[in-house]
Amino acid sequence: MQEVRGVIARGKGGPVELTTILVPDPGPGEAVVRIQACGVCHTDLHYRDGGINDDFPFLLGHEAAGVVESVGAGVTDVAPGDFVVLNWRAVCGTCRACLRGRPWYCFATHNASVPMTLPDGTALSPALGIGAFAEKTLVHAGQCTKVSPAARPAVAGLLGCGVMAGIGAAVNTGGVTRGDSVAVIGCGGVGDGAVAGAHLAGAAKIIAVDTDPRKLEWAKGFGATHTVNAKEVDPVAAIREITDGFGADVVIDAVGRPETYRQAFYARDLAGTVVLVGVPTPDMTLELPLLDVFGRGGALKSSWYGDCLPSRDFPMLIDLYLQGRLGLDAFVTEEISLDGVESAFSRMHTGDVLRSVVIP
CATH class of the missing domain: 3.90.180.10 (Medium-chain alcohol dehydrogenases, catalytic domain)
Incomplete structure (x- = not known):
């Protein structure tokens, strides 16, 4: 003792x-x-x-x-x-x-x-x-x-915790790969981890969404190619405009609120993927038209700890850090x-x- x-x-x-x-x-x-x-x-x-x-x-x-x-x-x-x-x-x-x-x-x-x-x-x-x-x-x-x-x-x-949750939400849960378009809603530690993960995976467009200009600037440092201030514009419309009208291949909700989840749902491309990594509170509920869930296809996923396997992911990410790549x-x-x-x-x-x- x-x-x-x-x-x-x-x-x-x-x-x-x-x-x-x-x-x-x-x-x-x-x-x-x-x-x-x-x-x-x-x-x-x-x-x-x-x-x-x-x-x-x-x-x-x-x-x-x-x-x-x-x-x-x-x-x-x-x-x-x-x-x-x-x-x-x-x-x-x-x-x-x-x-x-x-x-x-x-x-x-x-x-x-x-x-x-x-x-x-x-x-x-x-x-x-x-x-x-x-x-x-x-x-x-x-x-x-x-x-x-x-x-x-x-x-x-x-x-x-946070950085792994974000990186894993992009790479493990979202399956982001080279050439993809990715939007990340919420650019705190987890969201910026998702931005960094999408950058590591070779995403072509990485759209950071937040209401704080400081956080949007931070996101650029982790690899965001575009930023959207959700206080000033409709983030769904902005994400669609940046992605040639289609929506992003993967949208990551790093906030975990019904309104941000709906934004993520409608900001993705047909057959795209939504990843929820922000943690909701027990009182929150979500309502979506079931026809939209069916008609838009794709996948709605929740990411637990970035679906990481520590024995596999921690040493790899530390190596990437030491190589100057993360x-x-x-x-x-x-x-x-x-x-x-x-x-x-x-x-x-x-x-x-x-x-x-x-x-x-």
Whole structure:
């Protein structure tokens, strides 16, 4: 058992708190990881605000990279000293999805079995089974993906959630390939990841859609060839005009609201693909004419974590970064300490940052 500092949310909507947490020694199949960097993701804010569930107190943070400090019995894939990116979908290998050769859909993912706690014994609920706004955390060893230690931790950790979700939405779920036209609605961290993924895949036209001119400028840096300010023009009409009147081959909704999903639906070409990667809230509903769903053909897909397989995708993307082919550094707006998380949440609301990264 170790005492470390960590950032927790004690109750719905209250300010986060930097406090002492207890990290157990790793049990069978588990690992303790010394966190070197952790991105501040909207999902952490959702946890704090009670938008995920009410299993308070939460140990926040999940978009992280660090060094394995110790492992439990039976762990063979990682060892102390390995530089790893943490993931929240450690595949089981035995569920029906894994046995069908689709482990990125694993229905029985693993987390550590023993909880981290406060000094009084109160069990903490780690965000997405990770809890990385802390100096160290306990995870299942399958949540640790070994990557090249040449990568900067502040950059590598971003693959643990938002950037991977965006890249994967384009490449894995959307199947973007060379020559395609792609529109991305919402240009935060996930949306810009989708722009970067479409660029990597060789898309000919990449249309970034947002209501914030700053975010549209950021999207250009990741490969957007066109931008659309949805406050000024109808984004569906604009996307159609840019694509010779047809609509985009793939439209990615990185916002996750009924109105943006309808825009995505009608902004795609016949037989095109819509990918929903933005996370809706439980109260949201969608109504579309069923004849339009039938008549437009194509595919309506949801993207879970960019349909990624961490063991396959994280090392590949880090290699592309180290080769200068994937500009991950541009996602990092600022590096902050553990006591700066609440302020980072405020800057997230105002759109002043693409990603704040905690350096414990």
